[in-house]
Amino acid sequence: MARTHVPVLAGELIELTDPARGETAVDCTFGAGGHARLIADRIGPGGTLVCIDRDPAARERFEEMAAEVSCETRFMRMEYSEALGLLGEEGFEADLVYLDLGISSMQVDARERGFSYSYDAPLDMRMDPERELDARAIVNGWDQRRLAQVFRRYGEDPNARIIAREIVRRREATPFETTGQLVDAVEAALPAAIRRRFGGGHPAKRIFQALRIAVNEELEALDRALPAAWAVLRQGGRLAAISFHSLEDRRVKRFLAERARGCICPPDMPVCGCGRTPEAELLTRRAVAPSPGEVADNPRSRSAHLRAARRIEAGQA
Template sequence: MTVHIPVLAAEAIGFLDPQPGATVVDCTFGAGGHSRLLADRIGADGTLIAIDRDPDAERHFDEFAAEAACHTRFVRASFAEGLRLLVDEGVRADGVLMDLGISSMQVDTRERGFAYAYDAPLDMRMDPTQELDAREIVNTWDQRRIAQMLRQLGEERHAGRIAAGIVRAREQHPIETTTELVDVITAAVPAPARFAGGHPAKRSFQAIRIAVNGELDQIDEALPLAWELLRVDGRFAGISFHSLEDRRVKRFLVDRAQGCICPPELPVCVCDREPAAALMSRKSIQPSAGEIADNPRARSARLRGARKLREGM
């Protein structure tokens, strides 16, 4: 069985506080690290529903389900599609976990083309059956569109230079591999920036991966569905790995935790708005130094959570 180290595991389980017999949804099953901990807590009368669009995750789920003490179900879909299916079925959950971004399983499978550290075909699809892949983006999108993508989804300062470099390189021959793309990006970035702030291709690879998989649109669609799925007093926990994800989760939860929105000059409240959520913490929870030492990939993780106070919103 694959060894998987779930990020912020104790903290996420603490936020969700799953009780025996609960129904819990793991929106991004991956290799099942968080699900195993949840299954142990909900026990034989509980139900764990796992969602993932990656066929490798389904194989990990089969191993997990054979050992899990609880009832199990797997939904092969993106987390937004999977949550929509569950809502349409009338499923209600006591807890929903959303571990966003790319999984270690995907990074470490070199032929999937997610990592700039390995030479592999340009791919980056979480669902290998979808048509759009990284190769198509890099070789067919125009320079302006590539630059915009790198700037918005990767927060890349040198987006214009990198986009121009990609277009020049592909005029000679198509960019087919991760190593070829890394070389183009590195050459385009000014020399002083190559040695500051991590690998020069890090932000570009993030941007392309997000674009390939429509990750931010997925989050925007999935958060309201996850909230609708929860019973009153149910709990949501979301783990994000970069600011674009974290801002969306924060904004969604803070909006539901807000009460009166009347202008301060009004003497009394006229909006009658009541909070729909109680935040589990005022700030995001970050990994401890010990966890980062054991699992360096946890460094950028941020956990936020809330308890549902009422229906609506």
Template sequence: MTSEYRHTPVLLAECLEQLTLQTQHTFVDATLGGAGHSFEVAKRLGHEGTLIGIDQDEVALAAARKKLESLPEQTRPALELLHGNFGELDGLLTSAEVPGIDAILFDLGVSSVQIDTPSRGFSFKEEAPLDMRMDPSTQTQTAAEIVNTYNAADLTRIIRAYSDEKWASRIADFIVREREKEPFETSGQLVEVIKAAIPASARRAGGHPAKRTFQALRIEVNSELDVLRRGLDAAIRWLNPKGRIAVISYHSLEDRIVKDTFASMANRCTCPPDLPVCVCGKEPILKVVTRKPILPTPEEIESNPRARSAKLRVAQKL
């Protein structure tokens, strides 16, 4: 584990603008990390506000607490830092005993610290155990278990669906064939098999050949898309009227879920389109604030390459 949790918050100024925070507000950082966003949010909430931070990484929680408690006590909001996954948002917010929330932020994906900690097994650039669990204290299934036990059809399905990998079927076949000789234990073993599966001509473009497969395995290990759907639904329920939800996503699967969830909550009518008036009674719950996602500036991408694929979407509770 790293002793210093460094993280440059993505789209920070844009998030602060869109969240429209005021003193006395209750804000939830559903993906607290090293408190990069929350540190600046805390300054806006002031002593009368409440900041609830959620993370499934104990290292992140400890680093975030240290950073947030460095703010002057007389101007610092009430802090409630919770160990858990935002898919459990209902239970976590119930335990925090808050009646409702005024703003919530999701900064999705794996953190740079998790990637840079070899023992976590997220990186295709480091030799490490094939783990990829975001919360090893509660999760049992690892990436190694998936590549060693899933059949070729299931491996193809998750690699293709979760990463849009053109060579998914071939990579799955190579994995199944190779594990018959020796089970996969490390990231390095898997990287070599992926390289062998993808033709040399295809490896010359599009970045590291293992990037997409590693992304797919990480999503499968952590059930990230199902967790996101549960987290968004819960967050919208907990928002007070005029409260805002902001979500930063980093790949098309996440962004599509966010976009579709916001759209479905903003247009809930199920009446046939030829009816002159609505009779179903399903009133909209949200107003979509960002019809198109907010993207990072070229200057931010240059200073923080992690921001390159980021998209920010915002909605407001009616």
């Protein structure tokens, strides 16, 4: 039986963002609704919780949750930056917006969706199965340089070039259809000596992460979502994000730091020319990491980082 998803850094998210009775919250990454339920209990009757997920499978879990909680609920089955843009156009104002990035345990465990190197399945990896681009199209269609770039940038894989070369060599004879073929290619590209040298678990792990990020355009979505989330926050509203790798965490950190700093003039400018003033108070100076107990109970939480900030009136540092 498929695992359900255990929400990561849930207590820390609640403690930092402190949702109150009657508040309005947006969960950008509903998944199995683990965080959403906790937030719903805090905002209670009179509160409103908007839940977003691009995966159609999340809708059923949302319906179950909505029937059990006392706040108003709404589900938006779309890409979160798009949903936040729509909420902004509606004039929606939130006290809390949060994102729990990446994929859920249910998505990994749904073998046929091809997210995992542990099962042989079609090369898919789309969170939204209605989108055109899937992992098969990337692996068979992108040129060697672009593949290597994806593996290096999104997987931080030191063997990106030789793996891309092996993929291109193999696909000339037989196009890739399954995750198993991809795992074979990665293993063949890396002699045991190289695998030992670089360590870091299964040799296909970074390649699967990289492809998933590329298929779902995860970093582009995050870059669009952060300003869209900020735009729907009212004064005093909180924005929080849980990241699972440095590419995400860096973006969140920079975004929040820029709002907390205000001025974006180069440090050598004698006087400020941009006129921007601080509009955020950081709730986390450093990213919050899971406790050793949480990591022991839920190894998936190991790489999690939580950052949060409160929106303040511009000019009130």
